[in-house]
Amino acid sequence: MQLAGKYVLHAAPPKVWAALMNPDTLAHIVPGISRLEKTGDHTFNSILDIKLGPVSGSFTGNLQLDDLQEPNAFTLKAQQNSKIGNANAAVKINLSPIGDSDTEIAFDGDVKISGMLASLGQRVMGGVSNTLTKQFFSNLEKELAKTSAS
Amino acid sequence: MSTNGLIGRAVKRVEDKRFITGHGNYTDDIVLPHQTYAAFVRSQYAHARILNIDTSAAKEMPGVIAIFTGADLAAVNGVPCGWQVNFKNGDTMKEPKHPLLVADKARHAGDAIAVVIAETKEQATDAAEAVKVEMEELPCVVDAAKAVQAGAPLVHDDVPNNKSFDWVLGNPIEEVNEAMDKAAHVTTLDFVNQRLVPNAIEPRSYNSSYDPVSEKYTLYTSSQNPHLIRLLMCAFVLGIPEHKVRVVSPDVGGGFGSKIFHYTEEALLTWCSKKIGRPVKWTSERSESFLLDAHGRDHVTKAEMGFDANGKIVALRVKTYANLGAYLSTFSSCVPTYLHGTLLQGLYTTPKINVDVTAVFTNTTPVDAYRGAGRPEATYLLERLIDLAAHEMDMDPAELRFRNFIPPFDGVQQPGYQTQVALQYDSGNYEGVLKKGLEMVNYADVRREQQEAAHNGKLVGIGFSTYIEACGIAPSAIVGSLGCRAGLFESAQVRVQPTGKVSVYTGSHSHGQGHETTFAQIVADKLGINLDDVEIVHGDSEAVAFGMGTYGSRSLAVGGSAIMKSIDKIIEKGKKIAAHKLEASADDIEFKSGNFTVKGTDKSIGFGEVALTAYVPHVYPKDLEPGLDFASFYDPANFTYPFGCHIAVVEVDKETGKVSLKRFIAVDDVGNVINPMIVEGQIHGGVVQGIGQALFEGAEYDDNGQLTNASYMDYCMPRADDFPMFETASQVTPCPHNPLGVKGAGEAGTIGSAPAIVNAVIDALWSGGHKVKDIRMPLTPERVWHAMVDA
Structure with a gap:
């Protein structure tokens, strides 16, 4: 499944970059995340609880931030396993400045899913991913607002 | 001849009493003493190498009795x-091993890796989830035409180009x-006959047990042919003595072909029952049914x-890629060949026919016979071509058919018709059914209405099949010469009890067809x-x-x-008994209306008295x-050849592409009819299934070999209000070579209906100036709309 979209955040790229690279922030803003454990400079183990229409499951696996070009771009790689199916994603993320204080985040990638996730959840995958991405960015927005207020 | 008029009468089905009152007895209803339950660990991936299987945690789970993997079944x-x-x-076709559990790699999503047996179904399911399987996903191939191309991933490492034959x-x-x-004029059509999921209402279910004292196995199986399962399982899979195995198929809730085949689970559970010394049961989940019950169709054809x-047909040339899925299912190889290629004469006098089929392995669920099996594919091909040719040559599709029909023949006075593709x-x-169909639909009126509709900006179409x-x-000698590894005769024992009541033991199996009524009508009548x-x-x-x-x-x-x-045989022996009692010669005894009578006299004794005398x-x-x-075996002299004419009238919504089915006419010639109500029911059900393929159904795989519509939320089944x-x-037109003159009605509806619908939609589009050659089934509004807009 293709995963692509754009989102505008009210903060400059370096600030957005810092937030995205901070495991504590990520643990707050990733929807459904119940555990995020740093295993290397840019690798994490994670547990995510996600509901996809008729199927829901707890995904365990790893996240990796790759091809880091601070503060412009990186690739998020995820290998997540669950009883309802496995997901394998590679998403390229670009940060471009808009004026002085805003950033446009563009993401584009591919998610491969298998098992029940594919056979039962595929129909709602698009919708659920949209909701989750929106949630992620609105959480990120709130997080950025908090840090600028403090 | 009929003696009490039961043959030909619409007798209500005797089996329905138990079905509609909830007293049917299905395999899953059977719980044996010391019952255990199985659950499977299945591959999520369409193609993946098994690196490691760790059952240690699962083995410690509550209620777990045993876990087996492919390694346990290597022999x-x-x-x-x-x-x-x-x-x-x-060369012989490539038939790679279809193992009961895969040991090296999974070849389709749902391939079984391990079986877990526990005290309860829930415990087995929980423990199956706790089995850790490490797999390396491999590139996969799902499309038959792509699978034969150089460089395509190999489903079986030792089958070059994925070609079975x-x-x-x-x-x-x-x-x-x-x-x-x-x-x-040459009409050319490139088309897909899409993949279908059979969807029997009762999921597959098996319950197998072994008795160490008598050394006998009993397998309850939701199957269309228990004896065949016993033969295949004993002789080919497990190597156990056939006389020590009892196979029972109790009430079975639909098959449509999908329960003909010998499935891996049947043999595996039987093997397990001996290993653990207790009965093992497994009933498929619906999501497993979608992934594992052999699918139907899946041809890519030019x-x-x-x-x-x-307008006389002078030649037919066909090239088909048939997708057989990951393994050869029981009858998969004959469906695209001897049940498809042999039917390409159709009803026409085509003098030159050549059909070329390449059968291919892919990383998908195995494909086998599904209601009609090969014949719907052949009919779709011919009937789409001839209707399209009529459009292209600006001829009437009914007239074009009349010009090409084989003239009537009864097989008695006139000989059978020898086709160019092996069958006789x-x-x-054939012209009879089309004439009748045209009368019923009021053809001239419908064409007039179509023109009026076109004037008013509406798209109405009429399609023929x-x-x-x-x-x-089938005749054993003929199918034997074509490669069938079994005889396809049937057996029946008719036992007259001392009181004159009759028990009939038939090798046919009823799973919706109403044999308990139809067969009883024949026996009671005769x-x-x-x-x-x-x-x-x-x-x-x-x-x-x-x-x-069946x-x-x-x-x-x-x-x-x-x-x-x-x-x-019973009547013949009865005559001898009656002759003795009536002190006459057996030659002088006639049997009529249940009485044995000395010809030309009123000396007579009843069937009941003869029965009692025999005992x-x-x-x-x-x-x-x-x-x-008396027991008998009947091996037919030839296939039977039912035929018919289906006509659909549709309206297509110009704005949305939605197809509304306005009328559907089915004139079927299935030879003599024993129970017209049951035949009509079979036709109705078949027509619905065929139209289901035309308008609603289709298994959709993504490029990773995942079946993406494996539930009733996503797989569209036809419903009554459609x-x-x-x-x-x-x-x-009676069959000339069997004693009842019957031809068979179970598949007619499915075989005839789909092309009539698609032809009607194409006809509707042409009436609005959209010269569309093909729309891929199912004809969803989106596809029809695109066809209109793109044409």
Whole structure:
């Protein structure tokens, strides 16, 4: 499944970059995340609880931030396993400045899913991913607002 | 001849009492003492190497009795394929092992990696989830035409180009090419006959047990042919003695072909039951049914039909890629070949035909016979071509058919019709069914309405399908010469009890067809007794001597004929007994309406008294054995060839592409009819299934080999409110070579209906100036809309 979209955040790229690279922030803003454990400079183990229409499951696996070009771009790689199916994603993320204080985040990638996730959840995958991405960015927005207020 | 008029009467189905009152007895209802339950660990991936299986945590889970993996079954055979097809060069088809559990790699999503057996189903399911399987996902291939291309991933490492076989039938290709080159017009169609999920309402279920004292196995299986399962499992898979195995198929909730085949779970559970010394049961989840019940169809075809200047067909050339899925299912190899290529004569006098089929492995669920099996594919091909040709040549599609029909022949006065593709049709009156169909639909009126609708900006279309099928499967010698590894006769035992009541043991199996009624009608009619006095016993290898089961619209034509043979033997012996009692010669005894009478006198005794005499033989012929009980085997002389004409009238919404089915006319000639209500029910069900393929159904795989619509939320099944009242009629051209003159009705509806619908939609689009050649089934509003907009 293709995963692509754009989102505008009210903060400059370096600030957005810092937030995205901070495991504590990520643990707050990733929807459904119940555990995020740093295993290397840019690798994490994670547990995510996600509901996809008729199927829901707890995904365990790893996240990796790759091809880091601070503060412009990186690739998020995820290998997540669950009883309802496995997901394998590679998403390229670009940060471009808009004026002085805003950033446009563009993401584009591919998610491969298998098992029940594919056979039962595929129909709602698009919708659920949209909701989750929106949630992620609105959480990120709130997080950025908090840090600028403090 | 009929003696009490039960044959031909719409008797209500005797089996319905238990079904509609909830007293059916299905395999999953059977719970044996010390019952255990199985659950499977299945591959999520379509193609992946197994690196490691860790069962240690699962083994410690509550209630777990045993866990087996592919390694435990290394010495056990896989399930066999029942039909050998050879490559064009004479080599035997590639038939890689279809293991009960995969040990090296999974070849389709859902392939079984391990089985967990526990005290309860829930415990087994929980423990199956705790089995850790490490897999390396491999590139996969799902499309048949792509699978044969160089560099495609190999489903089986030792099968080059994923080709199970290639196969050709008909006239030499040079002759067909020459005729095609000379044709005044050639209609070409590239199309897909999509993959379908069979969707029996009762999921597959098995319960297998082993008794160490008697050393006997008992397998309860939701199957269309318990004896065949016993034969395949004993002789080919497990190597256990057949006389030590009882296979029972109790009530079965639909099959549509998908329960013909010997599935891996049947043999595996039987193997497990001996290993653990307790009965093991497994009932498929619906999501497992979608992934594992053998699918149907899945052909990618290019077909060309050549016509002379008068619209006579001069040649037919066909190239098909048939997707067989990851393994050869029991009859998969004969479906795209001997049940498809052999039907490409259709109802037409086409003098030159060549059909070329390449059968291919892919990383998908195995594909096998599904209601109609091969014949819907052949009918779709021919009927789409001829309707499209009519559009292209600006001719009337009915008229074009009349010009090409094989003239009527009864198979008695006139000989059978020898086709260019191996078969010899038994009897037919093809123009008859089309004439009747045209009358019923009021053809001229519908065409007028179509023109008016076009003036008012509406799209109305009428589509035809005049089909033929080969049923009554099958004459053993013929199918043997074509590669079938079994005889396809049928057995029947008719046992007259001392009180004159009759038990019939038939090798046919009823799973919706109503045999308990139809067969009883035949027996009661022929013996002149009440319907209530006949009991039909089927589905138990211990009760019924032998059987080849139910598929290919064969039960009445083959199983019914076997019953007729036994009835004849009973009447003949009854005459001898009656003659002795009446002090006459057996030659002078006639049997009518349940009475044995000395010809030309009123001296007579009833069937009941003859039966009692046979078992209490105090006054009895010296040279005659007691008893009135005969077994027979019937091997048909030929296939039977039902045919018919289906006509659809549709309206297509210009704005949305939605197809509304306005009328559906089905004129079917299935030979003599025993129970017209049951035949009509079979036609209705078949038509719905065929229209389901045309408008709603289709298994969709993504590029990773994942079946993306494996639930009723995503796989669209036809529903009653999708249909108008069907207008049905029958024509009777008796089969000349079986004692009942019957041809079979189980598949007719599915075979005939789909092309009529698609032709009607295409016709509607042409009426609005959209010269569309093809729309891929199912004809969803989106596809129809795109076809209109893109044309």
